[in-house]
Amino acid sequence: MADSDLLLEERESGPARLRAGFWRENPILVQALGMCPVLAVSNTGINALTMSLATGSVLLASAIVISTLRGIIPQQVRLACFVLVIATFVTLTDMLIEAFALELHRALGAFLPLIVVNCMILSRIEIMASRQPVSVAAMDAVGMGAGFMLGLVTLGSLRELLGRGTLFGNQIMPDSFEPWQVLQLPGGGFFTLAALVIGYTLLDRRLKRWREAPA
């Protein structure tokens, strides 16, 4: 699709996309996308951080490449092309993490290759990167990646703090604290996510009211 075709579909503003992905359209807390890795690897802060960095970099790289190629990708095979590009970047990320951080690679296990089917990435590519210029697509990817990281790292830190008494591996809670081990189990991921979404909604409402209040 050439840039002139954007008359049909409005060109979005990059900075607006950046903010939207981080808060208003947060992929985890609002859109509830990519829940499988979110619940599976959010048991510790460091796992959550690495997973969101890996997902974010795959999203950014794929968005740039697909936005650049959007003029030559045929409509009929666009999904095949998207998945091909995403899978390539996932494989590259997987190999790089294995080479430079083997322990993390072992902790993330099968979820790293599964970034290929993360619906957040595919949805951003389909909605943004395949229709918008590179700059907007890249800003959108950075915003969504940051939003994904915000949700995932908050979730991971909470589960680690309450489920193990540590934060990024450092002992935080006093020795008398009895860890809530249920939070380390998959079920605990659902509970923590629910609490986080409630917290997000309350905070978002309060922020809106505060913004709308007369000065």
Place this chain on the structure above:
Amino acid sequence: MTDDNGRSGIGSVLRIQGVLVSIALVAGLAIAAVHEWTRPMVMAQRGGLLGDAALQVMPGATTYRIYVRGADGSVRLMGDGDETPELFIGLDEQGRAVGAAIVGSGMGYADVIQLVFGLDASGERLTGMRVVASRETPGLGSVIVDDHDWVATFERIHLRFDEDRELRNLRVRSNARHEDGEVDAISGATVSVVSVTRIINQSLAEWLPTLREQFDELAGGGRG
């Protein structure tokens, strides 16, 4: 993105295929290049992990000699050109051989499982097992790494031999009798547990005859 240039039929199909093949070609080249670049680093780290795991499965060992099998089937010390260690002979502080650790790999549920398991100096009892690389399903097959109680049972498993001193395969069973060459089954991880057992059986079949014949020699003549 649409092919609206008036081309239809064969031209359109060729263009679609051309784009797909070009993207796939570039993707394949990029993956091959990064794979070549990172492979030595990955293998070096895996080698370090294997060495650490080997010490854990050979109680009493403080150091080891590393062997590989050459193309002609003979066993020789690992050299610079060899990528993966295949056999560790564990030595204690006095340099006496305390046992061996064998590296094995094979297909698991999701991907290749690589593991190392220890064998005592008499070659009749396992002394431990560690999975070094695997991609089993988190929460299910991953117990072969995470379930420390199950992993610890490998320190107690005795090998079984028939009347002719031929090795009989380890079997997977619930309520396993470890002294009778049995491995505990885990519900939800059947394929992973069977894979681990199969890998150990294959590696034992490959290495036990060699160890029986050449253990003293491989240990440098200092059997403890």
